[in-house]
Amino acid sequence: MTADRPYDIVLFGATGFTGALTAEYLARHADPGTRWALAGRDRGRLTAVRGRLAEIDPACAGVPLLHADTTDAASIEELAESSRVVITTVGPYVKYGEPLVAACARAGTDYVDLTGEPTFVDRMYVKYHREAVRSGARIVHACGFDSIPHDLGVYFTVKRLPEGVPLRVEGFLRVRGDASGGTLHSAIGIFGDAAGMLRAGRERRRLEDRPAGRRVRLARGPVPKARVGDGWTLPLPTIDPQIVVRSAAALDRYGPDFSYGHYVAVRRLATAAAMAAGSGALLALAALPPTRSLLLRLRAPGEGPSARRRARNWFSVKFVGEGGGRRVVTEVAGGDPGYTETAKMLAESALCLAHDNLPATSGQVTTATAMGDALVERLVKAGITFRVLAER
Numbered sequence: 387m388t389a390d391r392p393y394d395i396v397l398f399g400a401t402g403f404t405g406a407l408t409a410e411y412l413a414r415h416a417d418p419g420t421r422w423a424l425a426g427r428d429r430g431r432l433t434a435v436r437g438r439l440a441e442i443d444p445a446c447a448g449v450p451l452l453h454a455d456t457t458d459a460a461s462i463e464e465l466a467e468s469s470r471v472v473i474t475t476v477g478p479y480v481k482y483g484e485p486l487v488a489a490c491a492r493a494g495t496d497y498v499d500l501t502g503e504p505t506f507v508d509r510m511y512v513k514y515h516r517e518a519v520r521s522g523a524r525i526v527h528a529c530g531f532d533s534i535p536h537d538l539g540v541y542f543t544v545k546r547l548p549e550g551v552p553l554r555v556e557g558f559l560r561v562r563g564d565a566s567g568g569t570l571h572s573a574i575g576i577f578g579d580a581a582g583m584l585r586a587g588r589e590r591r592r593l594e595d596r597p598a599g600r601r602v603r604l605a606r607g608p609v610p611k612a613r614v615g616d617g618w619t620l621p622l623p624t625i626d627p628q629i630v631v632r633s634a635a636a637l638d639r640y641g642p643d644f645s646y647g648h649y650v651a652v653r654r655l656a657t658a659a660a661m662a663a664g665s666g667a668l669l670a671l672a673a674l675p676p677t678r679s680l681l682l683r684l685r686a687p688g689e690g691p692s693a694r695r696r697a698r699n700w701f702s703v704k705f706v707g708e709g710g711g712r713r714v715v716t717e718v719a720g721g722d723p724g725y726t727e728t729a730k731m732l733a734e735s736a737l738c739l740a741h742d743n744l745p746a747t748s749g750q751v752t753t754a755t756a757m758g759d760a761l762v763e764r765l766v767k768a769g770i771t772f773r774v775l776a777e778r
Contacts, residue, residue, distance in 0.1 A: 456486070492521060
């Protein structure tokens with residue numbers, strides 16, 4: 387049983403930018419009595435991270451350091467078998483992530499990451515979902531800004547609408563943030579392999595069970611003008627809506643006919659036009675090997691914005707939910723989305739899996755399915771806002 391393992395949580399990738407922030411969050415906020423460790427391939431760098439943690443809490447001077455390397459299968463198996471929950475920040479996940487997912491699925495170890503890579507998530511479902519169901523492991527991808535505010539925000543909204551009726555929810559994101567080297571490399575990988583992403587999605591759909599007697603879908607049709615305040619909207623082709631509809635397929639509370647639309651909202655038409663043009667240019671450049679190589683040199687993995695710059699960043703996702711004659715407007719909001727809040731969400735997800743009384747789930751599951759109310763409660767206590775703005 388996993389309760390007999392030496393660690394509740396092991397953080398793999400603590401020497402990276404977001405990994406270090408996650409380690410610092412655990413040092414400050416881990417539940418009392420949590421047995422946790424750091425893992426990576428460079429003991430010297432891990433020791434330096436532990437030294438910084440000891441400045442936060444002297445007790446962290448004794449945090450164990452474990453050797454783990456994605457190219458060393460034995461070390462990854464040992465890592466998975468040593469802990470009840472594993473956090474990994476080692477990306478791009480499509481390049482480095484599979485060995486740890488496979489090991490956790492075999493060992494019955496709960497797993498969380500912060501990937502926003504649809505190809506990776508779909509491939510892991512195809513290869514390891516059934517093994518994780520067999521072992522009891524909960525494989526929970528996208529536990530950062532991708533996709534917790536959107537997944538749990540829709541969950542929070544749906545719970546304030548009538549049961550047993552068709553529901554429609556739309557999410558409108560406003561954000562100010564920066565991209566780290568790891569995020570940039572992941573995004574370029576996604577844009578550079580659009581065909582692979584489509585193939586992985588088709589393979590998953592062939593295996594995935596559909597909800598019996600219910601319909602769940604992404605909204606199609608014209609892009610709406612922002613329905614909460616003034617502004618313009620664009621479709622947001624991230625992993626977030628895919629995660630939302632998977633939660634909806636798994637949970638009957640989303641009703642017999644559920645649809646979700648996912649958008650970015652901006653105040654000026656010129657900004658919307660520039661974003662659309664920039665996305666198109668990045669897609670085109672990432673598809674060509676020479677220009678893709680140039681893009682990858684813009685920022686190396688492990689680099690990210692300063693604490694001062696992060697302090698100026700923020701995000702807000704407003705949701706409009708309708709069904710059964712009711713309409714509710716909600717908001718999930720917080721600070722720096724890509725790093726400070728992502729580290730918080732990732733750490734709290736692991737702590738939730740390790741300590742909270744949760745629904746019985748296994749396999750590749752979403753944050754709403756696996757943790758739901760318990761994780762919302764944790765995030766609210768940690769300073770992320772979930773609130774109702776209007777209802778009628």
